[in-house]
Amino acid sequence: MKLSEDDSKGYHELGIMGKGLVLNQEFKSWRYNRHFFTQAILSPKFVHETTYWTSKLFEELESYWDKLYLKGDNKKVLDFSLWSNQFTNDMIITLLTGERSYTMAGYFNELSDSEKAERPSALIDETVKFVHAIRKHILGFLLFQIISPFLRHYFPYFKNKSDDMKENMKYLNRRFDSIIKKRRQEIENTPLDKPLSNDMLTSVIIANTPRDVNYDKNINDKAMRPMTDIEVRGIIFDGIIAGTDTTANTISYIIYYLAHNPDVKKKMLDEIDRTFQDDKIRPITESDLHNLKYCEAIVKEVSRIFSVVNSFPRCLERPEEIAGYQWPANTHIRINIDAIHHNSEYWVEPEKFNPDRWLNEDFEPKKNSFITFGGGLRVCPGRKLAITELVCLTTLLYRKYEIDLVNKEASLRTVSSVITACTELLVEIRQRN
Numbered sequence: 001m002k003l004s005e006d007d008s009k010g011y012h013e014l015g016i017m018g019k020g021l022v023l024n025q026e027f028k029s030w031r032y033n034r035h036f037f038t039q040a041i042l043s044p045k046f047v048h049e050t051t052y053w054t055s056k057l058f059e060e061l062e063s064y065w066d067k068l069y070l071k072g073d074n075k076k077v078l079d080f081s082l083w084s085n086q087f088t089n090d091m092i093i094t095l096l097t098g099e100r101s102y103t104m105a106g107y108f109n110e111l112s113d114s115e116k117a118e119r120p121s122a123l124i125d126e127t128v129k130f131v132h133a134i135r136k137h138i139l140g141f142l143l144f145q146i147i148s149p150f151l152r153h154y155f156p157y158f159k160n161k162s163d164d165m166k167e168n169m170k171y172l173n174r175r176f177d178s179i180i181k182k183r184r185q186e187i188e189n190t191p192l193d194k195p196l197s198n199d200m201l202t203s204v205i206i207a208n209t210p211r212d213v214n215y216d217k218n219i220n221d222k223a224m225r226p227m228t229d230i231e232v233r234g235i236i237f238d239g240i241i242a243g244t245d246t247t248a249n250t251i252s253y254i255i256y257y258l259a260h261n262p263d264v265k266k267k268m269l270d271e272i273d274r275t276f277q278d279d280k281i282r283p284i285t286e287s288d289l290h291n292l293k294y295c296e297a298i299v300k301e302v303s304r305i306f307s308v309v310n311s312f313p314r315c316l317e318r319p320e321e322i323a324g325y326q327w328p329a330n331t332h333i334r335i336n337i338d339a340i341h342h343n344s345e346y347w348v349e350p351e352k353f354n355p356d357r358w359l360n361e362d363f364e365p366k367k368n369s370f371i372t373f374g375g376g377l378r379v380c381p382g383r384k385l386a387i388t389e390l391v392c393l394t395t396l397l398y399r400k401y402e403i404d405l406v407n408k409e410a411s412l413r414t415v416s417s418v419i420t421a422c423t424e425l426l427v428e429i430r431q432r433n
């Protein structure tokens with residue numbers, strides 16, 4: 001991603017340009033941030049955290065579904081796209097910050113007239129407010145690129161909107177800063193021989209300090225210094241922004257494709273039942289993942305055929321020939337993921353939903369042809385977490401529940417901007433026999 005000076009003015013004004021990863025064009029600072037992000041997210045204990053929290057939060061989700069939809073004989077309808085959003089919000093915030101988030105509980109309280117979630121309501125309100133602010137940021141930040149500074153500063157309609165977004169950003173920064181400060185304090189108060197929690201925030205705070213197992217006090221390299229609070233905030237913020245809607249929408253698309261491909265669904269159920277031997281409640285573990293290769297193939301095939309991110313930007317550093325044309329340096333291009341994923345030069349029968357293609361021993365997607373997570377230096381650093389979370393979630397959902405679309409004839413309801421988001425997915429749910 002490289003934005004021109006004009007395009008990035010608004011992001012500077014909002015205070016998000018040059019921080020974290022996504023909007024960071026300064027190579028040294030991006031590389032430093034990326035190193036911390038990758039080191040934390042790719043560590044083996046993080047894979048453990050991902051399976052653990054997917055199971056734990058799924059149990060919580062089931063407790064709400066049980067009360068709202070699963071009692072009695074009547075089939076009840078739910079909008080899966082809304083629940084998946086609450087789930088992935090709680091998941092990413094808990095995994096990245098180590099602070100429990102309760103947006104599923106908040107949504108349950110909204111839907112349930114009589115019973116309320118067994119969580120302190122002040123805690124629910126606080127996390128719901130936090131998540132609403134994150135959502136407002138995701139939906140509104142493009143205003144700072146698309147609308148000129150003149151309109152944003154002097155035209156009341158845009159000025160109000162942009163002032164509101166700036167206030168929202170201030171609130172988010174305060175909230176992140178207080179979480180970071182609290183965690184630094186907790187780390188300081190924990191004796192060196194006592195373990196710390198495994199969330200990303202803790203890992204990036206302790207990286208390159210004596211609490212880090214890889215710490216070497218003899219290395220006196222500026223590039224290996226610990227992160228400041230503002231740097232920590234930048235990468236945690238980006239992880240939350242990039243890791244919520246992407247996974248939430250992909251799981252909705254998985255439900256949709258399974259409903260339309262009963263033979264695939266049957267094969268998946270066989271794999272799940274073989275792995276869990278009729279145990280419908282034990283938590284999923286990392287070792288289960290080795291036995292869920294068909295589920296993983298489904299996640300990849302859905303991501304190929306209906307990628308949630310539809311394109312991503314690049315800027316040419318030097319003149320290049322692309323598609324037979326010469327392009328000067330600094331040309332901005334968008335790489336069209338959908339076009340590449342549906343191109344018969346790269347994929348056999350590209351329009352066919354065929355998870356088996358991923359299981360063929362000789363199969364390897366052609367170079368740069370599976371780009372749902374982008375590619376090159378900037379490739380999505382959350383891809384392993386995303387695939388693990390999606391495989392676990394698909395397995396947990398279908399291990400115990402029968403999920404049908406309310407209207408199988410209806411096409412998917414989506415809206416496209418930076419990502420293709422599912423706006424509604426009405427399903428009927430009941431326990432599997």
Ligand code: HEM
Pocket residue numbers: 001021022023034238239240242243244246247250308309312313371372373374375376377378379380381382383385386
């Ligand atoms: C299905 C889920 C996901 C999809 C489809 C996805 C897709 C992408 C894509 C296409 C990019 C741009 C890559 C490029 O320019 O080459 C990206 C970047 C990024 N993603 Fe993901 N992502 C997903 C989940 C996640 C998760 C769970 C996280 C974090 C926990 C995450 C964090 C990031 C970050 C921080 C970047 C910016 C990287 C950089 O600029 O260095 N993503 N993602």
